[in-house]
Ligand SMILES: Nc1nc2c(ncn2[C@@H]2O[C@H](COP(=O)(O)OP(=O)(O)O)[C@@H](O)[C@H]2O)c(=O)[nH]1
């Protein structure tokens with residue numbers, strides 16, 4: 396699959412603002428600063444579709460992007476785990492993500508992004524457990540693959556698999572937005588889900 400067009404369709408803070416029922420959706424989730432916006436730009440070939448490197452923890456909306464006309468949608472979930480975010484806001488974050496995961500019939504799968512350098516955090520595990528509970532687990536994107544040597548990738552991937560307690564048939568796709576690698580592999584996975 397190739398992505399030939401991408402448009403921001405809706406920026407939403409609650410369920411009533413979601414776009415009307417439409418094509419299948421793939422959501423992206425992950426810690427703030429993990430590289431979610433960069434990945435979205437990389438996949439869509441639009442350098443500034445999603446703002447990167449902004450103040451961490453700032454995006455607290457569920458953003459819907461229409462891909463290839465409106466053949467499918469990518470949904471950007473709020474980044475979690477930013478230490479300076481107040482407890483009340485963290486709650487709001489959790490509510491927003493769970494509301495979307497629970498209620499969205501169009502949602503086919505959530506790609507959980509995890510920094511390839513680090514062991515999954517407590518919140519990554521919590522997130523992945525949620526995904527399991529809702530039957531949306533099985534696709535993890537290991538970001539910033541350029542930050543480690545090629546030879547170390549397999550080892551880091553297995554640390555992520557173990558940390559999240561992934562099933563055997565779960566897939567981890569290493570990507571680098573900097574070197575533009577992993578795009579084809581990830582798009583193939585997404586195509587398989589649609
Ligand atoms: N080296 C490297 N840096 C990256 C990569 N992806 C994102 N970054 C950097 O990580 C920071 C956070 O990226 P961003 O996409 O805004 O993360 P988000 O908060 O998850 O949306 C920015 O400074 C990016 O330039 C990558 O693949 N390699």
Ligand SMILES: [Mg+2]
Nearest residue numbers: 431432446454
């Ligand atoms: Mg972002």
